[in-house]
Amino acid sequence: MPLLEQIIQLEKEALERIGNSDSLDLLNAIQVEYLGRKGKVTAVLKQLKDVPPEKRQQIGAAANKLRVKLESLLKEKQTSFADLGPKTIFDPTLPGTASRAGAPHIINQVMGEICQIFYGMGFEIAHGPHVETDYFNFAALNFPPDHPARDMQDTFFVEGGRLLRTHTTPVQSRILAERKPPIKIITPGLCFRYETITTRSHVAFHQVDGFMVDEGVTMADLKGALVAFCREYFGEGLKYKFRPSYFPFTEPSAELDISCFLCNGKGCQLCKYSGWLEILGCGMIDPSVLEHAGIDSEKYTGYAFGTGVERPAMLKHKITDIRMFFNNDIRFLRQFT
């Protein structure tokens, strides 16, 4: 049979077989039979070299056209079969194959949660430098030089005459110096203290401080805001108590304890058998802090509070070693995806 006719014959035959095929296996077999290395179309192409030159181009073009046509038809039909899934027995118990999402660091999550609650109460988030001046970190906050209060916050000093902030309260000093009341701010961030690294203490930790200054702000407002925060963060139904404390930048000052949520105040290891957990320090902004910033402390009053982030995170998530946070073992991080 002349080659051209063979090609026409092959096309007719192949199209019919492809059209009738009902499985991927059959299609694959057809592909091999026609287009494989020893396939029928390939055989025609191989014979081209014996064709007289004047006819070769015409026949060659026809053979190629057939090859392309079959290829694309086969591909289309194979795809339609493949879409029906693999021809294995469907196993719904195989694990799904979505890629996993990463975990935001737990401290950032906790800090975010705390800020969110205060944001809901109208506190704006503000930041300041970690390397601070003595003035903003201490002096403006009524830590006089040579005052025992400075020993409450063991300090890292850096070369060049500054220090690593020991709390985020210097952001309060900066904002009070810059803005006019009403001011309602929350200041989350990293702080540093000269401590030995143990399961309970580290050289770096996070704090969320907040403060409000306006006309007529009272201690009752402070209590209201903090109680609302604790209920939201630790859950309804807990008991709380404020007891006097001392911070140079607030007067009167208080410590807020909440009833231990693990034992409901009965006493357990978490609360060292006291039934209470220390959560945050707070107080009315000391008039000298306002005066330092050029705010009339007769006209304006304010409150301030501050809480660590690691400690509530450890309490709430029952994490026993503070070093886990900076160790960044992914098995730890991924528990809080």
Added chain:
Amino acid sequence: MKLPYSWLVELSGSKWPAEEMGDRLTLCGTACEDIEPTARYFDKIVVGKVLDIKPISGADKIRQATVDIGKEKLNLVCGAPNLEVGQKVAVAVIGARLAGGIEIKKARIRGIESSGMICSESELGISQDHAGILVLDDSCRVGKSLVKALDYDDYIMTFELTPNRGDSMSAIGVARDIAALSSSKISRPKFKIKPSKEKAGKYLKVEIEDKSACPRYAARIIKDIKIAESPWWLKKKLLMCGIRPINNVVDISNFVMLECGQPLHAFDLNRFGSNKVVVRRARKNEMFKTLDEKEHKLSPEVLLITNGKNGVAAAGVMGGFDSEVRPDTTDILLEAAYFNPAVIRRSRKFLNMTSESQARFEKGIDPNGLEYAIDRAAYLFQELCGGSVLSGMVDCYPKKIAPRKVAFRPQRCNDLLGTDYKTSLMKKVFKDLGFTIAGSNAGTNDKKLMVVVPTFRPDIEREVDLIEEIVRIRGYAEIPDQVGNIGPLFTPIHPQDKFKEDIRRLMTGQGFDEIMGHGFDDSRLAALVNPGQPLLKISNPNSVELNVMRNSLIPFALTVMKNNIAQRNLDLCLFEYGKVYFPPDARGNWREEYRLLILVTGQTQQTWRDKSRRYDYYDLTGVLENLSSRFKMPKLEFTGSSIKCFDSELSFEVKCDQKVIGKIGKIDKAIAARFDIKQAVYIAELPIPDLLKLCDNSRLFEALPIYPASSRDLAIVVDETVKAGDIVSTVREAAGKLAEHVSIFDLYQGKQIAKGKKSLAISISYRSSESSLESNQVDERQRLVVGSLKKEFNAEIRDK
């Protein structure tokens, strides 16, 4: 500070049980942290008398003793060197449970039956002393329970005091708070000195050179004392306060300090070296030996008590060795002084030593309280040491410190607290605290009270301090909770905070875990990763591993990787959004900035249908491209650059809009090895301020296309050195603005291609916003593309 409950009861007259007393004190700011029964280990301990001691053959450390405990005589094995016949001792009988978990059972030691134990102070939980057994006073009756014999049934209350409350660092100080809380009065012990005819002034003169550092210095002289052991009642008080009894002179000084808060110091008068006390600043490099036998080279920071020539005490911190009271001391010079708290603080810092006295001076004592203290001690020297108290107190007090008058407006107090207290109630609180209200001639009127604050409360200087006293005594529970004072109406969110959240979402969404650094670095590792870059050094580092602030996020990320690899967490996709710090520049400007670090290492997750592969450079650039498209930044470019921490073959600057905005590469092998890392690590680090500047937050809508796209694929073979980025640019240029997307979707090098060549498959999608493209329009563009590729790169077009 530890104080026995009974002492507080004695001074305050309180009837509160210990637990209640502790709670109430805590709620008024005198925090009671712990209450412990003193006789916890005294059950089944009785008084015994040692009748007989015999050696045990073959044992030289232990002996056997016969001890009479009243109803029987026990045979006991004892190892204490101080055991003697005739002593009264504390005997733990079978069933007793001692401190440290020792339970007394019948035992055989070296074949000898022992049915009890003779106890040391530490076994009874009285002190840490376990050198020998506790020898009881001979007045203790044999067979009596130890707790009764020693009158030891009490509670020890531990107080955690805030640094502003120097006044509460004594039994009387705490009792004052109890009295204020219960509207009662404290009762100080009554005593009477019988002074000798001789006058103290004959032996002593006091001169103060630095009157602001030492506003008051007083002394008494007591002669003919006999140093001995203190009586049990005194030792017991000290033991309960956690202070080790030494001898009657030292014990009396400590006892009076614990009682009223005034530190005292006793010098040996005969070793004092002169009859003159001179209080002055130490000279530079002046040498001084403290009684713990340490030599100090002083500076004028230290206030020195001298005998006119040499130092005899570092004022308020520690006495000197030369004039220390010794067993042969007979005459003493007793010092009671008031030093400026800030001066003591500086001395203490300079000397780097602390003491019970220093803690009290530093927090501020009562300058007018020292007569009581010095008389009380003198009286006890008279009673307990047989001393003769010389008449008169030598007192140098150039400028008397008077009680402060502080104006107080009841309305202001209510305004600040949000309370509704009546003025009469506030006055009562002040009265209960021992404050008085000055009369109208001193400025008191209906709206303002002039409150006279005794000198034992130096912390109260201002109206607000008095307001705190009101809330402290009334309790915070009386202040209402109020929600409603809203402040500013609008709460903005700042772009940096939003950006940080957006980045965090973007990164975690792509499977990256967030790590968090503490800001410190090891200078050696920092210099290795970032040689020659300035580092902000910590002046007082607490370890060499944390001696600088980091100037790059890379060393910490590698440390985190090291920690993870040690736990066999080998496949990591991490990011950190953290700060780096720099020393001040030449103009004194300090700088710290947030950076984003991205790290990949190890293998992708393998599933039952996807094979895993190694993470590499392109995983990082992919993330950066996602970042740039999320924030509509101009196109990122990666240009080769030799960055020290990276492998020279894989080290690039990230550029955007012609500016360098970060670096990306593969960590150099030698550096990785310093972190015990063998596997390939790819890291990118980008300063956030640069990224933030390039963000386009306008996020404008682009109309969706109306006409269909027409796409063409093209396979070319080029030299392997030709860059894909250049090919894409050439294609874009040739295809003109009809080319909507150009992408590389396959890359092949191998058997079917000549050596030194590579095959790339390019997909070009053409679209016009004005009409459907005809296939000949597209073909024409495609011909131009092919032409350009041939011309520019000598590309060979592969037949498809």
